[in-house]
Amino acid sequence: MADTGDAVGSGASISRRLAQWSVDVRYDALPPATRGRVGQFLLDYLGIALRGSTLDSSRPVRSLGQPPGPATVLGRAGGVGAEWAALANGMAAHSMELDDTYLPGSVHNESFVLATVLALAQERDASGREVIEATVTGWEVACRAAAALRPAVTNARGFHPTGTCGALGAATAAARMLGLDAERTAAAIGIATSQASGLLEYVTDGAWTKRFHAGWAAHAGIVAARLAAAGMTAPATAIEGRFGFLHAYSGDPDTDLLLDGLGDGYAIDRTALKYHPCNYYIQSVNDSVLALVRDGVRAEDVASVLVHTVSAAVPLVCEPLAVRRRPAVMIDAQFSVPFNVALALSTGRVSFRDFTPRMFADPGLRDLMDRVDYRVEPDFDRRYPAEWPGRVDVVLHDGSTRSAQTLHARGDPRNPLSWAEVVDKHRGIVAGLVAEPDGDQIIAVVEDLDRQPDMAALTRALSRIRVD
Structure with missing residues (x-):
């Protein structure tokens, strides 16, 4: 893969260079291990989001008026628009404190990236390979943004990287799912910087807003990509500018982490898969x-x-x-x-x-x-x-x-879980909620993700699961 600087010039803005890289990512160029990581995280996301959808905190968003559409709100009958499915499912997936963590950025990607990708995959009849490509790109951008903010610094300002950086990652993934070119993808990322949100004040009384941050990031990412596709503009320097994302959410960022080594390895390979249901x-x-x-x-x-x-x-x-x-x-x-x-x-x-x-x-x-x-x-x-x-x-x-x-918790890439252990974690989470035949079908589809012509088989299994 060509370095993104070669593709668009080293003087291009950060969002434009990230966008060019993201549209250039191809399934065939991804290492088998990276493709496999997408499957592990997708299965993890589905189990966590299904169980999370049973919690009281997941009910308010499901009560909102939502236009009908092809995307599944987990645990509920009938489809809705992709933006709304991403909001509900992203929030549910972040409610158990069991989703992944990219340690250098303290950001949880499953909830907003996979909620975005799966909803749009259902809308657009996307293949498993397209799901893999979009997941890798959205994951990378969110992780790089979060690492650049520096977790301790952005947290001290009161910001939650899953909400702030999640919007950028979700916008990148959504742009990929919608087939946007580099110019429109850069606009989507730029639009998302004006949607980025999430305050850590939830720690004071256990409020549900933390869970909301992931769902809102997914929702914002799809909206940003749709607006970009329709021609909306955003500042070219929305990330690095004087009044841009890095200044607003950190004030002491490590800007090099946004682009250094882009294309040489993938953040998803360096992301921890949580084992315990806690921070x-x-x-x-x-x-x-x-x-x-x-x-x-x-x-x-x-x-x-x-x-x-x-x-x-x-x-x-x-x-x-x-x-x-x-x-x-x-x-x-x-x-x-x-x-x-x-x-x-x-x-x-x-x-x-x-x-x-x-x-x-x-x-x-x-x-x-x-x-x-x-x-x-x-x-x-x-x-x-x-x-x-x-x-x-x-x-x-x-x-x-x-x-x-x-030093490295169970599930850290340096102390990883095997596929069998990920399956065991998934089965333990959905036990009593998902019928065995549906559970087996979900696992089989995800295990064979790159051979799926679309997400129809997964959608059928998910549509039979009810939590209301």
Whole structure:
């Protein structure tokens, strides 16, 4: 593949160079492993979004008046317009805290990229290969934008990269699905910069707006691409300009990360597939606690727990500590180090089925949560964001200390899940919700994605699943 600078000139704007690269991506040039990653994430997305569609937070968007169309709102009868399916399904997919994480950018791509791509694939009778191409391009742009903002910096400003950068990634994927050329794709990306949104204030009271960010990014991306196709313009320097995306959402960006090495490897290959239903800062913590449980540590023997983490984790999953020790709703628990540690010590697992009011109020878990504290580990800060490590020191009642450390959480590309493990995760998430024949068909279609002439077989299986 030609370097994007050769294709359009090194003086072209960032959005124009990203756009040229995205229209040049071809299935045949993608490594087999990269194609396979799309299938893994698609299966993961479908399971998470189906289960997420059963949550109360998914109901408001399904109650909105939506024009009929060919795209599936998961769990609901009848099709709707692609923009609306992407909004509903993207929000559902981000509600479980089980979707992927691109660590250098702290961004979750499954929810907005795959919600966008699948909705438009249904609308346009796109093939599996087209789905793969569009997914890779949207994923790349979102990840590069998020890494360039620098997670700790943009988070400190109160912005959620899944919402802000997700709009750019979704617009790129949508433009690819709609067959736009590089000029119109660049316009779509530029339009999306004016739609980018998402505030971290949800951490204060467990509000549903976090989940909304992913769905809105998918919705915005499709709208941006349609507007670009109709001739709407956007600033050429919408990303790097004086009043552009990078300045607004970071103020201290690493602009080189947007273009350096573009076409030499793919961000989707370097994206972690989550294993535990919680914020990614807690993934390695949970792996460490579960390792101690497997080695014989029992909840009743624990006097205190000290969790070592990175500075960026503190305002999201550690503080205010008194609040994190008393989760009231699911999203509170998804962002609570004390709850996850106590749950893992008590049950030997971290399952979304345990993120319930009954467990939040459990006296034993509350007692354990009160014994969990944290400390910022300077060495972990030096590794971040390339690595998101965690270490847990458990002091037992007999005075001894047991410790475990995880540098790469389960599902990290450096500690990957196999296809069989992804299937097992998917089946566990949809158990009791999806009939076995439909579940088998979904898995078979995704496993053979690049041979699908369209998404009709997948749509038939999905259309039979009801959550209302």
